[in-house]
Amino acid sequence: MNHRILAAAFAASALAAPSFAQRDAPAAPAPVDATVAALRDAALTDDLAYDIVEGLTTEVGQRLAATEAEARARTWAVAKLTALGFKNVHVETYTMPVWLRGVETATVTAPFPHDLKLVALGNSGATPAAGVTLPVVIFKTYGDLANAPAGSLTGKIAYIGNAMEPTQDGSSYGAYGPARFVGPALAASKGAAAVVIRSIGTDHHRNPHTGGTNWPEGVKPIPAAALSVPDAELLERIARRGKPITMHLTLTPRFAGQGTSGNVIADVPGSDPGAGIVLIGGHLDSWDLGTGAIDDASGVAITTAAAKRIMDAGTPRRTIRVVWFGAEEPGGYGGKDYARVHGGEPHAAAGESDFGADRVWRFETNLPDSAKPVGDRLASALAPLGISRGAGVGGDGTDVGPTMALGVAAIDLNQSGIRYFDTHHTPDDVLDRIDPEQLRQNVAAWTAMLAIVANAPEDIGKVTPRK
């Protein structure tokens, strides 16, 4: 499909639509401003976003939060954003606890010997250096674990399975993610010595998916790791033989005290400071297994490339602020710090890109009534990119969430989640997961959004945050 042809046809029909209006016909779409359409369509040939992803993944690599790698990434980011012509480019640091991966090996020792592929979950506790050899209890689902009696897992390794499948909107992450988010803590509460989960992922490669796990205040972290999906399937097949399973598990991650992380901030100054900032961005940190191409070099790249296009087209009404947030993965430290430092400044709207690099298929907002026409213009301008207006209320995002919680309107541009959890948090999160054409569609969507929102004459005031 040629986006330009579609865009031109749609723009023409939108302008002409009022004369065709009839009773019972859908409301006429808002006209698309020719400047917006031109900016959007020019972005379909964008190379800057790919250049940023290629650069970050090649010249920096993995960017684990609060490590020297993330610091190198900030240096790279400042140089890049400055070279691109952004204003007020600077780093804002904060401190946070540091967690570092160690040795991670697992072997089924009975009934059949197998070396397994697994990775520690973020915030995992450690086994002794020599590992532990313990019986394994199989829970095919998180729900099965929840039903296990108190104390029944003492001295055992709990395995938690799942049946995650790909979903367009990523909803299966919410459905199956708790096995990782809170499964280890739940198993610990029932006495488990360690936990291995089936990766929260939709691929079938022997690349496990890491990701953070949470420990309630006062709970001592136990060793917790994710098996690759094929290794989890193997463990379940072994279990079906009905013989006791024993595993030798070694995980030696460690908490390394407090470290420094930071946000990199860059502005496209607007002509009307009182109109509020449009806050966009993604996160600069990544997990340490891959090079964080889809999570989230693509997010900082898409939003930066779009902001650069608006900047080059002239001064927008509203300041556009691009933030490459730090330390999203271990707990959204960058987003919280941004809101702490900047929450008192006027913000008109916020949105982040942190769901890979595949096509945007939907947008959702929670714009105030005074800005309803802004949403209508977004619908018209994004439709030629294959993006429809969702029926829900916007407000997603770990990084912009703390700012949105202060009453700033949300603009969500939702990317397809079909492929995302094949790669999410695995060693496979590298440059070749980026489809340049889909990346360009993202840049076009963000460019159109910024052209409309940053220049909207309407007032965009406070909203009631989504729960």
Added chain:
Amino acid sequence: MNHRILAAAFAASALAAPSFAQRDAPAAPAPVDATVAALRDAALTDDLAYDIVEGLTTEVGQRLAATEAEARARTWAVAKLTALGFKNVHVETYTMPVWLRGVETATVTAPFPHDLKLVALGNSGATPAAGVTLPVVIFKTYGDLANAPAGSLTGKIAYIGNAMEPTQDGSSYGAYGPARFVGPALAASKGAAAVVIRSIGTDHHRNPHTGGTNWPEGVKPIPAAALSVPDAELLERIARRGKPITMHLTLTPRFAGQGTSGNVIADVPGSDPGAGIVLIGGHLDSWDLGTGAIDDASGVAITTAAAKRIMDAGTPRRTIRVVWFGAEEPGGYGGKDYARVHGGEPHAAAGESDFGADRVWRFETNLPDSAKPVGDRLASALAPLGISRGAGVGGDGTDVGPTMALGVAAIDLNQSGIRYFDTHHTPDDVLDRIDPEQLRQNVAAWTAMLAIVANAPEDIGKVTPRK
């Protein structure tokens, strides 16, 4: 497509064909015997082959040659083949050099730090335990390496790239494989301290492809490893920045003296010992990274399931011998030992299954003129499975090759290679790479082949082996 419908239609047309013969029309296909067709079509519901692959990969796992794992696999095989009712089930052992994997890590230390995913090649030499830190010289192809001056690689790590793409007939393995087969020895001859190659593979996951490399007599093995394809692409992208690359490389595999490997042999005795044995099989050993599902549990499973079907249908004219060969991967030791021990027995034909578990698309033979009608009947019986007769001469196979070299006719059933090198020799060679429907088509093809060849009334005498 419903194979049964096609088979019935084809059989009817074949029987009727002579009455439609005209000048310039293609030769009428040979009729398909109703018993052959029934056996073939029944095999399209086969579950035994999958059961064997599932069992070997679950209850045994990786089966590195001449290790205790391969010995456990032989024990498993003898029990399985005996339970299935095969006769003369036994193990024939031989000794061979043992090579064992050790630590394998690599880090680019300059100009940008990156941990790389790599695996030692079979027969790789070792670095000191603490590793080596050396400059890297990039050769994008094996041809580029061949042009490097003598002595130019002294004290350096040579990187050898390739541009392998999938091919139906696997021919790209021949085109690009030399970078692994002989690239390390060539680099050593020019002074290289170590070699890393881009995996000989067609996937884009961070799972490197191992496989044997060869050292000429008298050449001391140097450390030699394969990077995953994305890691190789990263290294080439770094190289394009034009700055010197330094790598810290640790590989500690070792040669562990002589060990015991063996072939597992099982017969379906025929009624006419003088008519010669039909030798079929695959290899029981695997590389140690995955569980050897497509390489080559599927091969032993397909051929065993087909032989079992013929056995259950009554005594064939010729003895069918199924061999689960040992130690194919490190150098075809099992195939050589079989020919040494059994080469003097009369063999009518030989064929092996060792190219995964995807559909058979072609067959080729080098049957003697006396048995030309056998080839014609194969063409008719295999056509409904989507298998065409190739224009080439059969004779493939590391395991049956040494027997074919004695003048035994070859029957090659060629599987699609499109997906094969995505998984070949990687940690991803596990059960879920097996497509049960395609596996059944293989069993049907081998069943039809055996039904025809083992029962052919024609004499199948010696042939001139393919070069």
